[in-house]
Amino acid sequence: MAEDHSTDHSRLSNPEDNPTFSDDLITQTAPRQASRSPLPQMEPDALFEPATKSSQRRWNEIWEGLLRLGLGETALRTGTIIASIALILLVLWVMGSFYLKGEVASNQGSVMAAPLPTETPTVPPPPFKLPAAALVEGGIPRFAELHTTLPNQARYEMTQYEVENGDTIFGIAEKFGLKPQSILWGNFDILADDPHRLQPGQMLNILPVDGVLYEWHAGDGLNGVSKFFGVSPEDIINWPGNNLSAEKVGELTNPAIDAGTKLFVPGGSRPFISWSAPLISRNDPAKAKIFGPGFCGTMMDGYIGAGTFVWPSSEKWLSGYDFSPGTNHWGVDIAGDSGNPIYATDSGVVVYAGWNDWGYGNAIVIDHGNGWQSLYGHLSELYVSCGSSVSQGATIATMGSTGRSSGPHLHFELMNASGVRVNPWDFLIK
Structure with missing residues (x-):
């Protein structure tokens, strides 16, 4: 079979002369090829990123607004309180749902079912018989307590004490529960406020309590005497050992008290009369x-x-x-x-x-x-x-x-x- 070698076939076989590959065709076909290419792959989290960032920005803007208004600390405290209440409610709900629905067993029935104790029989006492006559004659010896201790009783009268060898003002005062001053103030006519005058054989007045023994003088008034000793007139009048009364005394400025009467002034005090040498100067x-x-x-x-x-x-x-x-x-x-x-x-x-x-x-x-x-x-x-x-x-x-x-x-x-x-x-x- 003879081959056709004409020039028309040669031009058609040239790719550049082929109308199928013209620029217009390439331009028209390119979009279709692109439309058929597969879509790019996207991560799932990338789809929610815009919404999350938007929510964070919104809360940040709210918080910054509260801070500008000075309500940041208040908001934190309010949030803490709400969270605490929610936690307490949650705990109560859990306790009520799981722990408080059990039944408490009662042992009342077992207690009531216990048998009562058996009553102990009472045995009558033996008959009482009088002891023999010989025992009654001898009797049970009962000795008297020769050193019975009596409680201390309040004294209202003075007592007397004879000074012994070795006695001191301090020792005598301690023996009768008094201050040493009271021994001197109760015996001025004997001791003259001088403890060195204490001698064995002296009879001292022992006052009932701490105070001063005063001899009343004509012209004295209870107001002046009581003021000098630092007490009230009533303290002297009401002391039982003084045998006085408001009716008997009469006027305080001129009381009906005989001169020479010894009165006890309870709680009274006075300056001592000093018998010591004064300051003696070589100049005089x-x-x-x-x-x-x-x-x-x-x-x-x-x-x-x-x-x-x-x-x-x-x-x-x-x-x-x-x-x-x-x-x-x-x-x-x-x-x-x-x-x-x-x-x-x-x-x-x-x-x-x-x-x-x-x-x-x-x-x-x-x-x-x-x-x-x-x-x-x-x-x-x-x-x-x-x-x-x-x-x-x-x-x-x-x-x-x-x-x-x-x-x-x-x-x-x-x-x-x-x-x-x-x-x-x-x-x-x-």
Whole structure:
């Protein structure tokens, strides 16, 4: 078969001349090819991202608005309260649904079903028979208690007490439950406010309670007397031991009370009458003349103390009374034996040397020239005299028991420039 080699076939076989592949056809067919291509794959979460972000922005805007209004803290508290209430309701619901629907078993039936106890039979007591006559005659011995203790009863009357050897104001007061002052205030005519006057054999008044015994004087008034002792007139009138009454007394300014009547003032107090030596200056020692023949006249100046005070005796323990303003004892009683040396506590000039009429017996007073003064009482032998200048620690006398004294000891006092007697323990160098 013959082949056709014409030029028309050659042009048709050229791809560029083929109308099927023209630019118009390519342009028209391209969209159809693209429409048939598969869609791209998308994640599921990507579909909700726009909604989630929008919700977050909305809550952020609400929260920022609350903060601008200053309601942020209030909103947090409100939310916390709501959450707490919801949690409580949830717990109550769970408890009611699962735990509180059970039945409580009761054992009342078992208790009621228990048998009652059996009654114990009563046995009648044996008949009583009188003991034999021999036993009745001898009897059962019953001893009386010889030391029956009776309760303390209130006392309204004074009692008497005889002073014994070794007694002190403190010991007697403690024995009767009183203050030491009350022993002195109840016995002024015997002790004169001076505890050194206490002697064995004396009969002391023992007051029923703490207070003062007062002897009524003509012209006294209850208002003035009660004011002096720090009580009211009714305190004196109503005390049973005084045997007074408002009708019997009459007017308080001029009461019907006989002079010399001893009245008890319950709870009363008064200043002590001091029998101690006053401040005796070396410039005017004669003012101590009222204290006894040991006073000194005009004298020259002498040593001045250093203001320090050494122990005035060879012994360093007490005998009798300590420094006790409450019992009108303004010094210390230093124990020892007769003849023990007594030393000058500081340098100075002797302004009193000799007998003292107020109970100190032989006494020495030294003016230390710096406002201080020291006193030494109940001495046996004196080694100095008026106007003597003494050095600190020099022996000035010996210990004794002169004056109102129950045994050998030294009564020692210190007085400052103000005339105030001070506690020697606070100043002595031991």
